[in-house]
Amino acid sequence: MHLAFDLIGELEKALRAAADAAGLEPGSFSPGVRTSDPRHGDFQANGVLAAAKRAGKPPQPIAKAVVAQLSGDILESFEVAVAGPGFINFSAKPAMLLAWLTAHRSSTELAAGASAAHRGETWVVDYSSPNAAKQMHVGHLRSAVIGEAVSRLLAFTGARVVRDNHIGDWGTQYGKLIWACKRHLDEEAVARDPIAEFERLYKVGNTASEADPKVMEEARNELVKLQAGDPENLALWQRINTASLAAFQLIYERLGIHFDETLGESFYNDKVTRVYTELAQGGISSQSDGAQVVFHPEHPRFKTQPMIVRKSDGAANYATTDLATILYRLEHFHADCILYVVDKRQGDHFEQLFLTAGKWFAKTGRKVPKLVHVDFGTVLGEDGKPLKTRTGDNIKLKDLLDEASERAYLLVTEKSPDFPEEERRQIAEIVGTGSVQYADLSQNRASDYLFSWDKMISLDGNTAAYLLYALARIRSIFRRHGLSCGDPAAEAGADVFQTPGEIALARKLVKFSDTLRLATETLCPHFLCLYLYELAGEFSSFYNADKVIVEDPVVRARRLLLCARTLLILETGLELLGLKTLERM
RNA sequence: GCGAGUGUAGCACAAUGGAUAGUGUAGUGGCCUCCGAAGCCAUUGAUCCGGGUUCGACUCCCGGCACUCGCACCA
Known part of the structure; x- marks a missing residue:
């Protein structure tokens, strides 16, 4: 019986062997197996169509010849049929479904099966990366939420994942900020809410320097002093960063985010000279208007649009530190792949960055890690414009999560008024923040997304609340009957699935493995969201x-098994997305 | 100007080149003496326009139209 975690992988292997046995262009046959519309079975192989085309023969007979060579193992597990122009359809037999679900009875077995995909690989994920001295706002939401989910997916599928928060802690904004701190800092305000005070001071510094060139000059001097290591400025800078990180941490905890590294831009201060010299010596960069720049003559746009790696005043910019960061991640973490979970509007920058890094490492004989810009669209308000407050300011992430929690509280109170106040608050926090995360994740990351409280916190449709409800309901079945979920005793003696409902659910459950592969391969968590919603x-x-709880012990056992596995996969899936779950709601 | 992205029911979203383009909401009609009705079942409704490639196109290519975004020292 067919028990591998990766059913599609098994089918492809079997089809390749069968195609060879059938004398079909040895080695080059691609089975093309994918999950299919349930009307046509569970999986379909489309590869015969392309092969028939290449051979100049009708596909149906070839498909039949391949099927005739399939191993007994496959035929024992699946009903196999040739249909349509030449598809090979596979329908899992109920006994096989039961065997798979019995073999994958806990997160241990799921993880063991899933971890083959990226075993031995190191992936660095660069996400969240807010600027210090500013509160996180709604613009920081998607990178944090998507980056966390992607990191969890990669780790679950076997990769060593380095989650790196590349904080913006060194930019030119510090000149103005330090200038303002020295003149207008309100210690009481700092004690109350440090980051709000630093944010205010930045605005003071910015306004003053724009109005008065003399202030601008003073601010620039403060920056030069900071970069030269002036103790007073350095201490102030340190203080700002410490306060910022503490404020970020509160948000990360609510969203279930943790980092392995927080190596901000300042970390790369002493690592940029290598970038200047190696790029110059390799002939990759040139001088233009006093700046050190990189052009890419082979590129339609970057042949005239330069990447500035060193400003004309000699200072580094983010292109410089990003290049230095790639080198560090290669040398220090031995990264095979680096992901940048960043707004798609920065696409040009990353394209230039990757081109430049590729040439630089090729020239210096280094391995070039796979570099991927995991881009995403903008969060829009109901007016279709980037989401802002009524007064046109950025919405603070803290306020957003607070409101989500508050709205969820009203809902929980309406639905479960008898729960203790304290528990309703806890439930509301999980439903509220989970709804925000899920609304973001459940949609293709590439598109802009329309923010709507009503749709997000809703109980209907593809929402966090619906999934958390389904999960809580299953937990309550076990609780109510004094059973523990997944207890082998409760499932003992289960026979094969029979009713349409049982079979449909079991068929959906075994497709978890393919969903995981799809979501991870494309770095698109929305495939997992959609699957979990359909599963629920x-x-x-x-x-x-x-x-479920019926007299017949055999029927009862197999239905309890289905409940337990549904719960297991919902829990596993939601955890991979970064959501917390509930016992009851 | 150059470049990139996006156009799918009233609205919000799916569709890893595959079979009759899925779902949610909103609309309509059913289902609680029954393990959680925050639920289930049924039903109405869509691929921007024009060419092309393919056995097969929402998907790939070319040309329009519309919207969004990016383009020299901010990140």
């Missing part, structure tokens, strides 16, 4: 149609 729907239909 399948469970609800099953649960509505088939009573």
Whole structure:
């Protein structure tokens, strides 16, 4: 019986062997297996169509010849049929579904099966990366939420993941900020809410320097002093950063985010000279208008649009530190792949960065890690414009999460008024923040996304609340009957699935492995969200149609097994997305 | 101007070149003496326009139109 975690992988292997046995262009046959519309079975292989085309023969007979060579192992597990122009359809037999679900009974088995995909690889994920001295706002949401989910997916599928928060702690904004701190700092305000005070001071410095060139000059001097290591400025800088990190941490805890490294731009201060010299010596950069720049003559745009790696005043900019960062990640972490979870509007920058790094490392004989810009769209308000407050300011992430929690509290109170106040607050925090995370993740990251409280916190549709409800409902089945979930005794003696509801649910459950592969390969968590939503729907239909706690011990055992596995996969999936779950709600 | 991205029901979103383009909301009609109705079942409704490649195109290519975004020392 067919028990591998990766069913599609197994089918592809078997089809390759069968194609060879059938004498089909040895070695070059690509099975093209994918999950199919449930009307046509569970999986379909489309590869025969392309092969028939290349051979100049009709596809149906070839498909039949391949099927005739399939191993007994496969035929024992699947109903196999040739259909349509030449698709090979595979429908999992109920006994196989039961065997798979029995073999994958806990997160240990799921993780063991999943971890083959990226074993031995090191992936650095650069995400969140806010600027110090400013509060995180809604613009920081997606990078944090998507980056965390992607990191968890990669770790679950076997990679060593280095989560690095590349904080903006060194830019030119510090000149103005330090200038203002020295003249207008309000110690009481710092004690109350440090980051709000530093944010205010930055605005003071910015306004003053724009109005008065003399202030601008003084601010620039403060920056030069800081960069030269002036103790007073350095201490102030340190203080600002410490306060900023503490404020960020509060947000990260609510969103279930943790980093392995927080290496901000300042960390690379002493690492940029290598960038200047190696790029210059390798002939990759040139001088233009006093700046050190890189052009890419082969590129339609970057042949005239330069990447500035050193400003004309001799200072570094973010292109410089980004280049130095790639080198560090290669040398220190031995990164095979580096992901940048950053707004798609910075696409040009990353394209230039990757081109430059590729040439630089090729010239210096280094391995070039795979570099990927995991881009995402903008969060829009209901007016279709970037989300802002009514007064046109950025919405602070803290305020956003507070409001989500508050709205969820009203809902919980309405639905479960008998729960203790304290518990309703806890539930609301998890539902509220989870709803914000899920709304962001459930949509293709590449597109802009329309922010709507009503749709987000709603109980209907593809929302966090719906999933958390389905999960809490399953937990309550076990709780109510004094059973523990996944207890082998409760599942003992389960026979094969029979009712349409049971079979549909079991078929959906075994497709978790393919969903995981898809979401991880594309770095698109929304595939996992969609799957979990469909799984929860399948469970609800099953649960509505088939009573679980029945007299017949055999029927009861197999239905409890389905409940337990649905719970397991919902828990695993939501955890991979970074959401916390509930016992009841 | 140059470049990139996006156009799918009233609204919000899916569709890893595959079979009859899925779902949610909103609309309509059913289902609680029954393990959580925050639920389930049924039903109405869409691929911007024009060419092309392909056995097969929302998907790939070319040309329009519309919207969004990016383009020299901010990140």
